[in-house]
Amino acid sequence: MDTATWINAIPPLALSVGVGVVGFFLRRTIAQVDRHEADLSEIKDRFVTKEEWGGLQDELRAEMCRLSGGIDSLKENTIRKDDFVREIADLNRRQDRIYDILLELKGERTIG
16 A cells, blocks of 8 residues: 555544544533433422422411410410329318218217
8 A cells, every 4th residue: 555545544534533523422412411401300390499488488387376376275274294183182182181071970980
């Protein structure tokens, strides 16, 4: 082979290599764009917008106000466990005193 044949073969070879490199990077870029589009659509499906978030926060605030009103109502209309136990013990003592008085009046028991 002579030099002229080699010189004539270089431009098509260089053009083929150039087209191959451009095609490789173009295909890779298109694949990345497709992945990014899939990720963005997943984000759109899984996350809320600012308007939706604001609506959710308003609903949560209203629910918290309603619950705290219920808690205040419970505090006003109920007693604590310690107070309940103390009152029941006091009632039991009074009941025992009444029972002792009734037995004494009947004559079956003496005080002391």
